[in-house]
Amino acid sequence: MSAPFQTTEGRTRAPIERIGATVLNDLVQSIVAGELSSGDVMPPESVLSTQFGVSRTVIRESMKRLQEKGMVTVAQGRGTHVNPSTSWNVLDPLVLSTMIGNDSTLGVLDDLSIVRGALEAEMAASAASAAGPDDHARLRDSLAAMSERIDDSAGFREADVRFHIAVMELSDNTLAENIARVLIAHAVGSNRYTGVDPEHAFEITLGEHERIIEAIETGDVEAARSAMSAHILGSWERRRLPSERRK
The missing domain is CATH 1.10.10.10 (Winged helix-like DNA-binding domain superfamily/Winged helix DNA-binding domain)
Known part of the structure; x- marks a missing residue:
């Protein structure tokens, strides 16, 4: 230095x-x-x-x-x-964080959630087709860690991210995982992306994660894909701050 x-x-x-x-x-x-x-x-x-x-x-x-x-x-x-x-490299950390910081209509975060939802849905589907008993146990442990921190907002969010990363790693899709990690890393630090959680938001999240795990445990590829997409898009819509939506 x-x-x-x-x-x-x-x-x-x-x-x-x-x-x-x-x-x-x-x-x-x-x-x-x-x-x-x-x-x-x-x-x-x-x-x-x-x-x-x-x-x-x-x-x-x-x-x-x-x-x-x-x-x-x-x-x-x-x-x-x-x-x-x-033409911008929107996955560049400085470019992405600056775009989020100037996202007055939340349009960038809307798009980010759509892209993230699509990527993680496919990774959840891949995990459902490939994960074994040890992998299922890892996801259960991640869910338990979230449940233990339900009264600790920061701790719950950290455990939430670890759950999503666990699913990504089980997918064995390195490219999708790297892109999703960048999106998550630069979104979670934004107050606009964190938004305002509705009542019982963490309980809702736990239920949605449970459905994702059940689909992966049973090897139901389509259910895993659908559950992950619904969770990410639904979670964003629940906490999205009021704003002037793009036309």
Whole structure:
């Protein structure tokens, strides 16, 4: 880890990595928030360097990172253009967390729940076709851990995530698991995604998890798929905050 270095006046200055991260965060925020729109030409390096009070090297590196995230296209002699959101790497942690943070209509979280539901439904179906007695016992243990923490909101949510991860691992679908883990990791930290739980929400969740386990234990692929999809989409709909829904 780089240590802060001293200026000639003896003041401590943040390391270059931290300065660059701050600039990158601000640029991603500007693009996601629409301050810089698709097709816009980014200001030249000299302007951004003055605006942020950093060297052109920092700006150049930040542009490289934006391009890696699919947010801009750097064209020699024609400047740097902002890309449409369809080109962004939405599984990039910074891009996804910024999109969620700016999700005033909850449209991003609606889409996230749909994608997560589809992925985890397929993984639950795969688990139903492949899981054995030891795997079933693992799921039962995960459910018991949730039940023991029903009066502890944070503990219950942590145990809930562990249950879902257990199902993912039993599916042996590494690609789907990796994508779902990214979606979960950056959604659960958002107050918008946590929303407001209705009365007896945790009891409802336990019942839905029970149905998922029963389907996996009996090897009922379609029931496992349906139960997981209904749980994820239903849970999101129950706790979804009131908002202006997208048209």
